[in-house]
Amino acid sequence: MTRILATCFGLGILLLLIAGCGSFDSDPSTDISPAALRSRFSPLEVPTIQTSQQPRINLGRELFYDRRLSTGENTSCNSCHLLNAYGVDGHSYSTGHDGKLGGRNAPTVYNASLNLAQFWDGRAKDLVEQAKGPILNPVEMGMPSSDEVVTRIKSIPSYASAFRQAFPDSSDAITFDHFAEAVATFEQGLLTPSRWDRYLDGDTSALNEQEKQGLKLFLKTGCASCHAGRGVGGNSYQKLGYPKSWPNQHDLGRYQVTSLDRDRMVFKVPTLRNIEKTGPYFHDGQVASLNEAIDLMAQYQCSEKLRSAEIDQIATFLKTLTGPVPERYIANVDSAAKDDTVAMPRNKSANGKGAAR
């Protein structure tokens, strides 16, 4: 009798154990042929710049580097998003015009045009809207108002013709909207195709065996559930720390934008392009190493505890997402210059606090 009861009890427990929803199969395909991968990823191509867009791009580049467009005339977009350093400054939090720290890690501006929205919490719907943010943010560039920005730009003689050329159909070319449009137009060209894109295009020799093993593990772990598409991320919002609760619950992410309970701890999934170059990681910039970031993501988003060798493998793959910085595109050559040589940003050596830290 006891044996029968024990057997029934055991069977019952077993049934209950297996009757749950179950884990999602995180390995929909280990087929890493370019054809198979293109159902989930897309290669990045740099579009040819139309001649008509060139003046606007040139203007946007000039504005991006211009430290005079901050209250202290000491901070530019490039101060926190250093274009020759993959669009980041390498600090957990960036320092603004008056020495105060920002509230979140400065995300890279490279490939930002692929994002579904801008900022970690997606509060700007596109690059144009985003460009209007930091310049007016008291702890970033600190300009008091959009009118003051326009006044400042108008006080710099060289901008008059640059704005006219960039916005030839406007009677009043220097406006705050045009400032943002020019910066955004320039940023749309900050694209960094890499060996990964060559692989997706069919060149299977673009990745070596170790990198392919890393790719398989990346897929098997479930990373590609969120880090997919052309940007290998940047195209969805996700709750940070899900299923396992994220340790730092101070910054509630998208909740601060929507005030909806469902958006607590929800952040934009960042792109993984150039990820090896864009640390420290996460919205709070509290994780310095890529390997630690992989370890945390596997634990907190994928419920996987990876071994050290596995983390190394995934990191090896992720490094194939690093593309060269487009030096010619970011070179801050005076628009009047006709020099074809690649020039480094003119204020590289005087990069405000960005380079000083």
Added chain:
Amino acid sequence: MRRTWLVLGGAVTLIAAFVLVLHSSSNASMAQTRSPRLASMEVMLGADPQVKSTIHRACYNCHSDQPQYPWYASVWPSSSLVHNDRQTALARLNFSQWDRLTPEMSKIRLLDACAMMTDNKMPLWYYRPLHPEARLNAQEVQHFCAWAHSME
């Protein structure tokens, strides 16, 4: 013999105590903050009635903010397993939160779902015996996939 019954009785009492203690906390932690219906895949993409019916019946328990919990979801230890598995499932695919995806990601998720069904990986094999309603026939899978591909 009497001693065996005492041990068995003690074990049952202990399990019952566990169930009572964990029942409320488990249910509380499983409560989801529901998303507005407008944010759902079926509304955002205008899914046809058969697609709606299929995903409601076979997918929604794990992959939406509107689960219909079975009785064992409130009984330890299966409650914690259901909870953990559902969390994992939601992290990968949540039909109720389609507003969090770009069109590109929406397409990827739909084609993923199609592939999982086509390969008979979803619903999970061990979920089916206690959820016969979740079984999918070939026509349903084919219809879902055709619809998913038409979203491209």
